[in-house]
Amino acid sequence: xxxxxxxxxxxxxxxxxxxxxxxxxxxxxxxxxxxxxxxxxxxxxxxxxxxxxxxxxxxxxxxxxxxxxxxxxxxxxxxxxxxxxxxxxxxxxxxxxxxxxxxxxxxxxxxxxxxxxxxxxxxxxxxxxxxxxxxxxxxxxxxxxxxxxxxxxxxxxxxxxxxxxxxxxxxxxxxxxxxxxxxxxxxxxxxxxxxxxxxxxxxxxxxxxxxxxxxxxxxxxxxxxx
Ligand code: NI
Numbered sequence: 001x002x003x004x005x006x007x008x009x010x011x012x013x014x015x016x017x018x019x020x021x022x023x024x025x026x027x028x029x030x031x032x033x034x035x036x037x038x039x040x041x042x043x044x045x046x047x048x049x050x051x052x053x054x055x056x057x058x059x060x061x062x063x064x065x066x067x068x069x070x071x072x073x074x075x076x077x078x079x080x081x082x083x084x085x086x087x088x089x090x091x092x093x094x095x096x097x098x099x100x101x102x103x104x105x106x107x108x109x110x111x112x113x114x115x116x117x118x119x120x121x122x123x124x125x126x127x128x129x130x131x132x133x134x135x136x137x138x139x140x141x142x143x144x145x146x147x148x149x150x151x152x153x154x155x156x157x158x159x160x161x162x163x164x165x166x167x168x169x170x171x172x173x174x175x176x177x178x179x180x181x182x183x184x185x186x187x188x189x190x191x192x193x194x195x196x197x198x199x200x201x202x203x204x205x206x207x208x209x210x211x212x213x214x215x216x217x218x219x220x221x222x223x224x225x226x
Contacts, residue, residue, distance in 0.1 A: 001187035003073040040094025046084040048105040057082040078177040088168040093161040113155040113175035127167030179224040
């Protein structure tokens with residue numbers, strides 16, 4: 001399931017991030033890549049423990065915690081602290097699947113990467129190329145969103161970022177360990193949740209809503225690992 005979350009950050013927050021990132025020291029993105037992905041990766045990243053990454057990461061985590069669509073779609077148990085990357089001058093990241101488990105730098109905490117997230121910090125007209133291509137059941141889906149918007153996609157999927165041939169593509173990326181590891185189950189729960197919300201808006205007094213909400217929570221109880 002791919003879900004677009006619009007307006008995770010306000011235009012002012014995007015501006016704040018961009019100003020902070022403009023003055024930061026970027027390093028070669030291959031530093032955090034495994035042996036295989038290092039061969040197809042050419043971009044810049046902010047080191048995980050960089051103070052700018054830490055403080056902007058907190059701003060993003062705070063915004064996510066108050067975003068009902070993100071919570072409904074990802075059912076987050078743990079969120080890997082957001083990282084930042086920059087593609088320019090032909091920079092790209094060829095087809096790969098992200099590592100299944102990531103250790104949070106400087107801690108013993110590990111996050112299973114059930115859901116991958118890209119939060120765009122540059123608008124589509126600022127750069128050419130730099131499309132996120134995610135393989136799903138029906139072929140590759142291209143994603144290029146306005147600054148402040150985010151895309152969620154299954155951590156299990158093959159994906160790539162196409163070469164940036166003009167301008168710079170700036171983004172934050174991170175992973176979520178979900179309460180519900182399986183993407184099929186998670187997407188059914190999301191559909192059920194959306195339908196319940198819609199019914200609740202139109203027929204708030206309907207008795208079946210209580211039963212449906214109960215089924216939703218009992219499914220989570222049944223499927224959640226915590
Ligand atoms: Ni990736």
